[in-house]
Amino acid sequence: MHRRGVGAGAIAKKKLAEARYKERGNVLAEDQIVQMSKQLETFKSNLEEFASKHKQEIRKNSQFRVQFQEMCATIGVDPLASGKGFWSEMLGVGDFYYELGVQIIEVCLALKHRNGGLITLDELHQRVLKGRGKYAQDVSQDDLMRAIKKLKVMGSGFGMIPVGGSYLVQSVPAELNMDHTVVLQLAEKKGFVTVSEIKDSLKWEKERACHVLDHLLKEGLAWLDSQAAEEAQYWLPALFSELTSRDVTPEEANQMTP
Amino acid sequence: MDRFSWSNGLLEINETLVIQQRGVRLYDGDDKAKLDVGVALLSTHRLIWRDVKNHECCIAMPLSQILLFEEQAAGIGKSAKIVIHLQATPANKEPGPYQHSKYSFIKLSFKEHGQIEFYRRLTEEMTRKRWENTPASQILTAGRTRAVGIVGIERKIEEKRKETDKNISEAFEDLSKLMVKAKEMVELSRSIANKIKDKSYLLSMGIADPVTRETHGSGTHYHMQLAKQLDDMLQAPLEERGGMMALTEVYCLVNRARGMELLSPEDLVNACKMFESLKLPLRLRVFDSGVMVVQLQSHSEEEMIASALDNVSDKGSLTAEEFAKLLGLSVLLSKERLLLAEKMGHLCRDDSVEGLRFYPNLF
Numbered sequence: 001m002h003r004r005g006v007g008a009g010a011i012a013k014k015k016l017a018e019a020r021y022k023e024r025g026n027v028l029a030e031d032q033i034v035q036m037s038k039q040l041e042t043f044k045s046n047l048e049e050f051a052s053k054h055k056q057e058i059r060k061n062s063q064f065r066v067q068f069q070e071m072c073a074t075i076g077v078d079p080l081a082s083g084k085g086f087w088s089e090m091l092g093v094g095d096f097y098y099e100l101g102v103q104i105i106e107v108c109l110a111l112k113h114r115n116g117g118l119i120t121l122d123e124l125h126q127r128v129l130k131g132r133g134k135y136a137q138d139v140s141q142d143d144l145m146r147a148i149k150k151l152k153v154m155g156s157g158f159g160m161i162p163v164g165g166s167y168l169v170q171s172v173p174a175e176l177n178m179d180h181t182v183v184l185q186l187a188e189k190k191g192f193v194t195v196s197e198i199k200d201s202l203k204w205e206k207e208r209a210c211h212v213l214d215h216l217l218k219e220g221l222a223w224l225d226s227q228a229a230e231e232a233q234y235w236l237p238a239l240f241s242e243l244t245s246r247d248v249t250p251e252e253a254n255q256m257t258p
Numbered sequence: 259m260d261r262f263s264w265s266n267g268l269l270e271i272n273e274t275l276v277i278q279q280r281g282v283r284l285y286d287g288d289d290k291a292k293l294d295v296g297v298a299l300l301s302t303h304r305l306i307w308r309d310v311k312n313h314e315c316c317i318a319m320p321l322s323q324i325l326l327f328e329e330q331a332a333g334i335g336k337s338a339k340i341v342i343h344l345q346a347t348p349a350n351k352e353p354g355p356y357q358h359s360k361y362s363f364i365k366l367s368f369k370e371h372g373q374i375e376f377y378r379r380l381t382e383e384m385t386r387k388r389w390e391n392t393p394a395s396q397i398l399t400a401g402r403t404r405a406v407g408i409v410g411i412e413r414k415i416e417e418k419r420k421e422t423d424k425n426i427s428e429a430f431e432d433l434s435k436l437m438v439k440a441k442e443m444v445e446l447s448r449s450i451a452n453k454i455k456d457k458s459y460l461l462s463m464g465i466a467d468p469v470t471r472e473t474h475g476s477g478t479h480y481h482m483q484l485a486k487q488l489d490d491m492l493q494a495p496l497e498e499r500g501g502m503m504a505l506t507e508v509y510c511l512v513n514r515a516r517g518m519e520l521l522s523p524e525d526l527v528n529a530c531k532m533f534e535s536l537k538l539p540l541r542l543r544v545f546d547s548g549v550m551v552v553q554l555q556s557h558s559e560e561e562m563i564a565s566a567l568d569n570v571s572d573k574g575s576l577t578a579e580e581f582a583k584l585l586g587l588s589v590l591l592s593k594e595r596l597l598l599a600e601k602m603g604h605l606c607r608d609d610s611v612e613g614l615r616f617y618p619n620l621f
Contacts, residue, residue, distance in 0.1 A: 036446055040459075043443045050436050054429045063277050063375070064429060071433065075441040076448075077464040083522050084480050085464050098520035102510045112589075141371055142280070153523045154505040155550035156590075165337045165369050172590070173547040189335055217611045224611070 044086065051090040058091055062140035068093070069146060080150055100139060100147040103128050108171035116220030117157070117172030118184075118238035121145070124169050144169075164188040168238055174219040179212045184236065192225070192235040259286035260359040261344050263352035265306060265318035273303045273389075274427045277379040281370025282307065285339070287361025298366055300379055303389040305342075317354055319344075321389055329377050330365070338373040340366045340380065482536060484521070484529035489538045491515070492552060496540075500587050501557030502595075505530070505542075505550040507588070545594050546601075559598070566599040567618060575608070575617045 057064050072079045072087070079087035080097050088094025107127045111119060125141055132139065148169060151158040157173030163185045170176065176184075186201055187193035198209040213234050216222035225233040269275060282298035284291040284307060293315070299306040305324070309315035325343045332338040343363045368376070447465055461478060488508075495511060496503055503511075505526065513520045521529075530542035530552055539555045569584055570576045576584070578593035585592060596616045599605045606619045 039443060039446065043439055046436060046439055050432055054432060057426065057429045061426065061429075064426065064433075066280075067275070067278065067430060068433060071437045072440075072464070075437060075444050076466070077440065077444055078466065079464050080522055081464045081466075082461050082480075082525050083520055084525065085462050087464060088522070089519075094522060095518055095520050098513060098522055101523065102513050105506050105510055150523050151506070153527055154509060155544060155548045156504055156506045157548065164335060165332075166371070173549050214611055218609070218614065 044090075047086055047090050051092075055090075055092055058093055059096060059137050062138060062143060065093075065096075066140075066142050080146070096137070097143070097147045097150065100128070100143060101151050103131055104144065104147055104151065104169075105171070107131065108169070112172065115237040116222075117170060117174060118161075118221050118236070119169050119171070120163075120238060121160070121167040121169055123238075172219075174221065175215075179208070180216065183209075183212050183216070187234070187236050188239055191239040192233045194228075194231045194233055196231055259284065259291050259356040259361070259364055260354065261323050261347055261351070261364075262307070262317040262319045262354040262356065264354055265304075265316050267299075267306060267308055267313075267316040267318070269301060270303070273301050275430055276300045276302060276383055276427075277376055279368065279370070279372040279376050280310070281368065281372070283337075283367040283369060285365035285367060286356065286359050287363055288365075289361075291355075291364075293355065295369055298376065300376065300383060302383060305380075321383060321387075324384060327377075327380060327384075329373065337367045337369045338371070339368065340373060340377055342366070478528075481525065481529045481532055484525060485532040485536055485538060488512070488526075488529055488552075489533070489540055492540065493554075496552070496554045500585055500591075501554040501562075502551050502587070502591050503553075504588065504590055505552060508552050545597070547594070547597075549590060549594060551591065551594070562595055563599045563602055563604060566595050567604045570596075570599075570605055570616050571618045575615050577613050577615050579613075581616075 054064075058068065069079070077087075079085060079091075079093050082088065083094050083098065085094065104124065107124060108117065108119060111127075121141055121144065125139070125144060128139060128144065129136075145160065145167070148158050148160060155173075157170060159170045160167040161170060161176065161181050161184060163181075168184060182202060183193060183198060186198065193213075195206060195209045195213070198204055198212075199206060202209075213222065216234065216236075217224060221238065222234045222236050225235055278297055278299040280297050281295055283295045284293055293307075294309055294311065296307050296309045296315075299308070302321075304318045304320050306316065306318040308317075323344050325345050327340055327342040330339040330341050341363055342365070346362075366373075366376070444463060444465060447460060447463055461480070491512060492503070492508065509521070509523060509526055512526070527542075527550070530540075530550075533540045533542060533552075541553055541555050542550065543553055544550050565585075566581070569581060573580070573584075576596070578589050578596055581587070581596060582589045582592040587595075593614075596605060600607060600616065600619075604619055605616045606621070608615045608617060
């Protein structure tokens with residue numbers, strides 16, 4: 001009488017079947033890899049062709065860059081992930097943004113003693129353009145924002161806070177929560193804010209307003225004008241416009257904190 | 259706003275994208291439209307708007323509907339706008355977000371700027387009227403009335419930009435084609451991502467690890483080489499700066515030195531992560547605040563804390579700024595050292611509006 005499924009023979013057969021299945025699995029993967037390499041070569045040459053025709057466009061035309069970035073995002077690719085990427089190498093997209101990153105860091109560092117590490121996107125834009133000189137390629141605010149997003153990974157507190165239709169760029173690891181952000185937004189219109197204004201507009205208790213303002217003072221993001229006519233005014237250097245401020249040296253800045 | 263029709267947002271044959279701008283809010287006359295902020299797109303044939311969060315919410319209007327338009331400068335707390343006056347709705351208009359409006363003008367409010375360039379391109383397209391030459395299949399033309407005055411004024415610009423524009427259109431078309439191929443590559447790559455051992459290929463494509471959401475970075479040969487280069491390059495600068503440098507400082511230093519073929523921030527982080535496994539005398543260190551630094555391994559923690567304590571005791575008390583000046587360090591890093599010494603119980607703080615000051619801990 002035959003008995004199925006049991007016995008050394010059956011076990012050996014099962015093992016053999018399993019092994020074959022695994023083998024086929026490996027072969028499939030190898031096949032796929034070979035196919036991929038071929039496709040990759042084709043893609044690389046497509047990319048090279050594109051680069052030879054349009055590399056200039058990317059460098060000159062900020063609209064084109066936006067389009068390029070958004071398309072990459074749609075297909076799930078980060079063209080700025082690495083300087084070693086196809087995109088950065090062949091299209092030169094990387095160098096453009098990485099260099100911009102350097103310029104952004106330098107501008108923020110230079111102004112930190114004055115504004116505590118908070119600067120409007122507009123001012124950052126102007127200063128970066130100035131630093132690049134007359135003959136450099138044009139840089140848009142979209143370019144700046146993308147470069148800043150990349151800088152975040154280095155942990156030095158780069159971030160953007162939406163304020164009054166634009167953004168404040170933060171370049172120090174100061175803890176800024178929703179309360180702080182809301183007060184910054186309130187201060188945007190005049191460049192300063194008072195405790196009464198906060199109480200009126202945001203309906204906060206005095207303690208909460210003072211707590212937030214104290215934090216901004218400590219972090220060097222706000223300066224206190226206790227001699228203002230009616231009530232103490234908390235000024236945000238980041239929001240001073242070019243017209244109403246003059247540049248302050250680090251020594252002067254140190255003397256100004258009460 | 260009743261001139262807009264729902265659209266799938268796809269361009270027709272012969273229709274080319276001219277410019278797009280994010281951060282645009284629509285107004286029905288003087289009132290905010292009941293839509294969120296989105297992306298405004300101008301093509302050779304239409305004005306299209308799409309909601310940023312909900313891509314299916316997409317509306318379009320043929321450019322032939324535009325009678326005239328003007329800029330409205332930004333004000334205090336108000337973004338710059340383009341006001342667009344429209345012709346009467348054609349009878350065969352497809353349904354859109356508004357059935358009826360009491361206004362015959364709309365506004366585009368540019369919350370993220372871009373209005374200047376958008377206005378310029380709109381002017382050109384309204385001058386060139388390319389939709390008349392190559393009518394796209396599904397575009398409804400609302401009569402052939404022209405705004406004669408505008409055409410006459412703007413012809414000069416058209417001639418100047420003709421050539422550049424041709425290049426850009428071609429570039430956009432080529433880009434679209436390239437992206438179709440890229441998308442295939444990406445999907446294929448993802449499907450075998452787990453099976454391949456060498457992730458550097460994924461890195462080259464810019465594809466992220468679905469688990470960590472970082473681009474496949476650390477561990478590649480490229481980053482190992484980088485780590486060794488960094489070790490060579492940073493020894494002297496680190497010594498000069500008391501053994502520690504913020505990663506952003508390193509980024510600037512290294513990229514300024516390279517001049518081209520720059521490192522991405524991620525490349526730098528991934529290379530630094532390999533210091534320990536490659537037994538190089540440098541370390542990447544992350545402070546509680548999130549600040550990342552590269553430090554010489556020889557500068558031990560104890561030394562740094564001892565030096566902080568010495569200096570503070572010597573002067574009675576110190577702020578981060580004073581300590582920075584004393585050691586020739588950046589304020590950011592001197593603050594981290596003081597915080598570290600405090601964490602270990604050697605210093606205590608006096609936190610007031612006048613600043614953060616550290617004292618030796620006598621408790």
